[in-house]
Amino acid sequence: MGSCIICGTDVGGGRVCDSHQEDVVFDFRGDSPDDLVPSRFYRGVVDGYAEFGVFVDLAPGVTGLLHRSELDRRLDSLDWEPGDDVFVQVKGVRDNGNIDLGWSIRQADREFRGVLVQESSGEHPPDEDPDGDDGEESASDADAGSADEDESDVDAEPEAPVDDAESEAPADEVEEADAESSESRTTDAPEADAAADDGVESDDATASDEPATTADEEGSAEVDADESDAEPERVSVTTLGDAIGDTVRIEGEVVGVRQTGGPTVFEVSDETGAVDVAAFVEPGVRAYPDVEVGDAVRVDGEVESHRGDIQVESDALVLLDGEDAETVRRRLAEALTDEARPEGLQPLAGDETVAELADGLLDAAEAVRRAVLESRPIVVRHPATADGYVAGAAVERAVLPLIRDEHAKSDAEYHYFTRRPLDEPVYGMDAATNDATRMLQDRDRHDEKLPLFLLAGAGSTTESADGIDLLSVYGVDAVVVDGAVADPETRDAVDTLVSPELADVDGDETLSTGALVASLASAINDEVRDDLRHLPAVSYWAEAPDRYVDLARDAGYDAERVAELREAVALEAYYQSYQDKRELIADLLFSDGGNLAAHVSEQFREKLETEVETADANVVTEAVDGVEFALLDTDGYTHRYDFPPTPLLLDDLHRRRADGEPFATVGVGTDELYVRTTADVSVRDVAARAAELAPAADIATAGVREGKIEFLSGERDAVEDAVVAAVAESF
Numbered sequence: 162m163g164s165c166i167i168c169g170t171d172v173g174g175g176r177v178c179d180s181h182q183e184d185v186v187f188d189f190r191g192d193s194p195d196d197l198v199p200s201r202f203y204r205g206v207v208d209g210y211a212e213f214g215v216f217v218d219l220a221p222g223v224t225g226l227l228h229r230s231e232l233d234r235r236l237d238s239l240d241w242e243p244g245d246d247v248f249v250q251v252k253g254v255r256d257n258g259n260i261d262l263g264w265s266i267r268q269a270d271r272e273f274r275g276v277l278v279q280e281s282s283g284e285h286p287p288d289e290d291p292d293g294d295d296g297e298e299s300a301s302d303a304d305a306g307s308a309d310e311d312e313s314d315v316d317a318e319p320e321a322p323v324d325d326a327e328s329e330a331p332a333d334e335v336e337e338a339d340a341e342s343s344e345s346r347t348t349d350a351p352e353a354d355a356a357a358d359d360g361v362e363s364d365d366a367t368a369s370d371e372p373a374t375t376a377d378e379e380g381s382a383e384v385d386a387d388e389s390d391a392e393p394e395r396v397s398v399t400t401l402g403d404a405i406g407d408t409v410r411i412e413g414e415v416v417g418v419r420q421t422g423g424p425t426v427f428e429v430s431d432e433t434g435a436v437d438v439a440a441f442v443e444p445g446v447r448a449y450p451d452v453e454v455g456d457a458v459r460v461d462g463e464v465e466s467h468r469g470d471i472q473v474e475s476d477a478l479v480l481l482d483g484e485d486a487e488t489v490r491r492r493l494a495e496a497l498t499d500e501a502r503p504e505g506l507q508p509l510a511g512d513e514t515v516a517e518l519a520d521g522l523l524d525a526a527e528a529v530r531r532a533v534l535e536s537r538p539i540v541v542r543h544p545a546t547a548d549g550y551v552a553g554a555a556v557e558r559a560v561l562p563l564i565r566d567e568h569a570k571s572d573a574e575y576h577y578f579t580r581r582p583l584d585e586p587v588y589g590m591d592a593a594t595n596d597a598t599r600m601l602q603d604r605d606r607h608d609e610k611l612p613l614f615l616l617a618g619a620g621s622t623t624e625s626a627d628g629i630d631l632l633s634v635y636g637v638d639a640v641v642v643d644g645a646v647a648d649p650e651t652r653d654a655v656d657t658l659v660s661p662e663l664a665d666v667d668g669d670e671t672l673s674t675g676a677l678v679a680s681l682a683s684a685i686n687d688e689v690r691d692d693l694r695h696l697p698a699v700s701y702w703a704e705a706p707d708r709y710v711d712l713a714r715d716a717g718y719d720a721e722r723v724a725e726l727r728e729a730v731a732l733e734a735y736y737q738s739y740q741d742k743r744e745l746i747a748d749l750l751f752s753d754g755g756n757l758a759a760h761v762s763e764q765f766r767e768k769l770e771t772e773v774e775t776a777d778a779n780v781v782t783e784a785v786d787g788v789e790f791a792l793l794d795t796d797g798y799t800h801r802y803d804f805p806p807t808p809l810l811l812d813d814l815h816r817r818r819a820d821g822e823p824f825a826t827v828g829v830g831t832d833e834l835y836v837r838t839t840a841d842v843s844v845r846d847v848a849a850r851a852a853e854l855a856p857a858a859d860i861a862t863a864g865v866r867e868g869k870i871e872f873l874s875g876e877r878d879a880v881e882d883a884v885v886a887a888v889a890e891s892f
Contacts, residue, residue, distance in 0.1 A: 166275045166286065166445060167420075176277055176284045184274040184606065186248055186267075189219045191281045194254045197223075202265055202273065207245045215241065217249055217262060225251065225260030232264050233575065234744050248273075266575055269467060271421045271437070274606075275445060288444055393461050398434035401471045401569065404464045411436070411473065412481070412489050415456045416536035418608045420447055427452065427478065428536065429460060432496030435536050436569045438462065440475040449478050454608050457486035471569035501531040503684045509697055510708040514661055514672050515680045521659035522677075525640045526684040528613060528657055529556070532638075533563045533577070538603070538612035540579045540596060542619055543674075544586040544866075545738040546809075547731040551675035551700040552617040552642075553580045554746050555693055559686035579612075580741040582734065586866040588620040593628030597635065614639045618674035621647035621660055622865050629654045642681060644674035645866060675700020676709060691716070692751055698723045699730070699750070702812065722758075726750060729761035732768070735804045768804045773813055775799070780814070786889040788823040791815070792881070795828040795835075808867045811835050823892045829881050832874040833863065836884065842891040844868050847884060850891075854883035 164171055165178040167185070172178045177185045186202045197203070197219070205217035205225070214228040214236065227249055229236040241247055250263035270276055277284045393410040401409070413431035420426075424439040425448040438460050440448035452458060462475040481489060503526045508515035515522070532539050541556055543549035561574045568577065583592055596614070603609040614637060620629060621643040629651065632639055640657040641647070647660035659681070661672055676697035683690040698705045698713035705713075705723070713723050729749050733742060749758050779798040780791045791814070793799075795807050805813075807828055815826040815837035826837040836844060845862050848870050852860040858876035860883070863869040872880040 166277065174283060176286070177275065181274070183250075185277055186270065186273040186275075187277050187279045187284075188287065189223065189279050191220060191279065192222060193281075194223055194225075194258045194260050196279070196281055197251045197254055197260065198279075199251055199253050202248055202250050202267070203279075205247055205249055205262075207241045207243050207247055209243055210236075215239065217247060219249075219251075219260070223260070225249070225262040227262040227264065231262065233266065235748075238744070266572060268572065269470070270423060271426045271439060271467075271472075272419070274420050276421070276423070286444065398429075398431050398436045398569070399566075400433075401436055401464050401473070405466050405471075406464065408461065408463050408476070409473070410459065410461050411438075412459050413457070414489065414493060415452060415454050415458055416610065418452070418454060420445065424448065427458070427460075427475075429458060429473075430493075430534075430536050432493050434567045434569065436471055436473060438473045438475050438478065440478055448475075449480070452478065452480050454610070457481040457489040459485075469571050497531060497534050501534055502527045503530070503687075506680065506684050507687075507690075508680045509676070509683060509690075509694060510706075510712040512672075512676065512680065512697075512706075512708065515677060518659055518661060518677070521657065522642075522681050522684055524657045525615075525642055525659055525681055528638065528640050529560060529615065529685050530563065532613040533560065533567055535610070536568070536577065537610045538577050538579065538600075539615060540581060540600075540612045541615045541617060542581055542583055542588060542592065542596075543617040544619055545582040545584055545734045546586070546618075547702065547727050547734060548644075548673050548675045548700045549582065549586070549618050550730050550734050550746060551696050551750070552678035553582070553741075554750050555675065555679045555682040555696050556580075556615060556617065556685070557743065558689050558692055558747075558751065559682035562689065563686055580743065582738055582741065583619055584738055585864050585869070586619050587622065587864050588616055588625040588628040590627050590631065593631040597631055600637070601635075611635060611637050613637075616641045616643075616655075617678050618643055618645075618866075620655065621645070621651050621658065623648045623650050624862065624864060626651060626654065642674070642678055644672040644677045673697065673700040695723065695726075696750065699726045702727065703816075725758045725762040728765040729758040731809065732761055732765040732804060735806055735809075765804075769810070769813060772799060772805055772810055773817070776810060776814055777817070780818075783885075785885055786892075788825060788889045788892050790885055790888075791818050791824070791826045792885075793826070793828045795830045801830075808835055808869075811837055825885075825888050827881070827884060827888070829877065831877070833869060833871050834880070834884060836868040836870065836888060838888060838892075840892050842888060844870065847887045847891060850887035851880065851883035854886060855879040858883070860884075 163174055163176050165181055166176055167181040168178060170178045182198075182201055186204055189197065189203050191197075203219050205219045208216040208218045208224055210216075214226050214231075216224055217227055218224050231252075232239070248265040248268050250265050252261040252263045254260050267273055276287055278287055393408050395410045395412060396404065398411060398413070411429060411431055413429045415427050416430045416435060417428035418425065423444050424441040427438045427440065427449075428435055429438050442448045457480075459479040459481055460473060460475055461477045462473040465472050465474055503523055506516070506519040506522050529539060539560060541553050543553040557578065557580055560578055564574045564577050567573070570576070581592075581596075600609075600611055604611060614632060616639065619625060620639070620641040629639060633654065639655040641651070641655045642659040644661070647658060652658055659677070679693045679696045679700075683693055694716040695713040695718040697709040698718070701709070710720065710723075718726070726749060730746065733745060733749070749761070776793055776798050780793050783790050783792065793811070793814070795801070799807060799810060801807070807830070811826055811828045818824065818826065819839050821839065824839045828835045836842070836847060844865050848860055848862045851870070852858070855872075855876055858872045858880045860870060860872045860880060863871040870884065
């Protein structure tokens with residue numbers, strides 16, 4: 162009977178339970194693809210590149226393909242070289258033996274909670290001899306200088322155990338490092354009190370590593386005393402890149418803890434940034450079990466570089482309390498307050514409407530900047546529309562450089578910032594349940610802080626109330642920024658709300674969410690302001706305000722170019738709508754020389770024109786109380802599961818048919834319909850009146866922003882008549 166190396170649960174003959182399969186990385190030492198286990202993560206070696214992906218060797222003669230569609234970045238942006246150790250997930254093994262691989266955001270042993278070797282005969286820890294009797298002579302015993310091995314106790318030099326470890330796993334560089342750490346730090350710091358003992362641990366480690374000498378005993382004692390008296394100089398995290406190989410001291414707050422198959426990794430943040438601190442007792446054993454997220458600590462250790470990431474190898478990690486802890490927290494709080502609040506807001510194009518919202522935007526910018534400084538993940542939710550993507554991309558452009566500056570880990574921008582598009586401009590229970598599940602898993606499995614949620618163009622209407630309430634149960638901070646007017650019922654439900662009143666907008670002009678959030682992004686990070694100047698113009702589907710058109714032109718984007726970007730983003734927003742498509746959207750909006758956007762825009766126009774022609778030929782027109790109606794059966798005369806989506810199709814159809822007279826377009830599907838009008842008609846009022854006319858249809862507003870109404874499919878004909886009558890009454 163085996164037990165899970167993560168939680169200790171009985172797992173029969175294996176070494177990891179089902180719930181922790183994805184927390185462990187495996188070294189595969191089999192010779193057949195059929196022995197691989199789908200969904201597991203494996204260490205591999207880059208074999209070579211092809212146009213469609215990367216070939217990765219999992220074992221001699223066992224090679225899989227990491228297809229470019231599985232990457233979270235462009236294939237040509239990977240810095241892997243043939244022979245590099247990498248980490249991948251096995252998605253599946255085909256009947257012909259081909260292995261499909263998936264991307265792993267974790268690219269180091271320390272980012273997993275455990276390491277196992279998988280052989281044809283079973284699984285075992287890297288330091289365990291699978292052929293040994295009951296493990297008496299395992300590699301871990303050799304690494305620790307076990308008393309069972311008399312020769313090691315008497316004559317072996319310090320390198321001997323390391324050589325043994327190398328012979329056990331010659332291809333595993335990380336496990337070799339763990340074996341060396343075991344030699345030098347087995348007695349270092351299993352407990353915080355021992356870690357604070359003024360260098361006693363380093364003396365013990367030296368004594369265990371060096372043969373006893375009596376001739377120089379007195380001189381050695383004097384050297385040890387001198388070393389113990391010399392405390393490392395306290396430095397800031399941002400200076401560690403210039404201190405590789407030096408022994409330093411940092412003081413800060415623990416913002417994350419994760420257990421690997423080797424050391425325990427503490428993420429420690431001071432007033433300048435955050436860095437990983439590796440503390441080793443023995444493989445897979447939690448160091449400093451009393452230290453948790455939120456504790457103030459002092460760390461002494463050597464600065465090292467692993468795969469380009471800065472890390473501190475801890476010699477001593479001390480849990481601070483009393484005045485020492487208060488001093489650290491006060492220093493962090495003061496620095497956080499000073500750095501988080503922007504000095505002021507300068508709206509893009511000098512937009513006066515945005516300027517009137519300066520206080521709210523500065524509060525929102527401070528919340529985002531504070532989350533970065535607190536090492537709190539940020540989750541951005543926005544509709545899968547051109548306006549929504551512009552808003553999300555603007556925040557992303559501003560926040561990612563701040564995360565890179567704050568964290569030493571090269572993949573921090575993927576860990577601390579997530580953008581999740583919404584199919585509709587409503588933050589409903591489906592989205593909220595997904596988010597709550599993810600954040601609770603990350604908290605429980607990885608000791609992650611609960612995230613800050615930024616809802617751009619969503620979350621400000623009553624349809625989002627249930628989703629917002631679910632987040633509030635867990636005390637999650639939520640910031641809502643919406644270019645449209647928020648419902649009064651939602652204004653007290655979120656921590657920060659930025660939403661204009663109609664009276665603040667000149668004439669008939671409305672403020673797009675993309676334009677509002679672009680100014681927010683410039684307040685979050687003024688250094689990217691020039692990158693954002695064309696985004697407001699892109700965010701308007703109809704005619705953009707002249708001030709934003711001029712701003713885009715000054716940035717080098719004429720009207721044709723702006724239209725291409727808008728259409729290209731709208732097309733890409735529809736496909737794989739639940740994916741952020743970070744690199745693709747960044748290429749379109751910030752890095753494209755023209756070819757990509759022009760190409761995608763051409764596809765957009767072709768697809769939209771084809772659908773509009775089909776729909777227009779099947780529109781039924783009628784007049785009711787002086788109002789002209791264009792009625793379209795969207796089930797019968799649109800491709801419901803291909804581009805364009807129904808709301809976008811109806812928008813274009815309505816613009817082409819409306820001639821300034823009282824006019825409305827209604828698209829009716831199986832159990833939902835969309836309303837477009839030339840007058841300022843309240844969709845909620847229409848739904849309420851239609852419910853009175855068709856009481857058995859269970860009519861309800863499903864989305865104010867897109868004019869969506871839902872009903873029972875069996876009452877479709879009655880609902881269509883009721884909605885038409887209600888719209889006519891509203892003119």
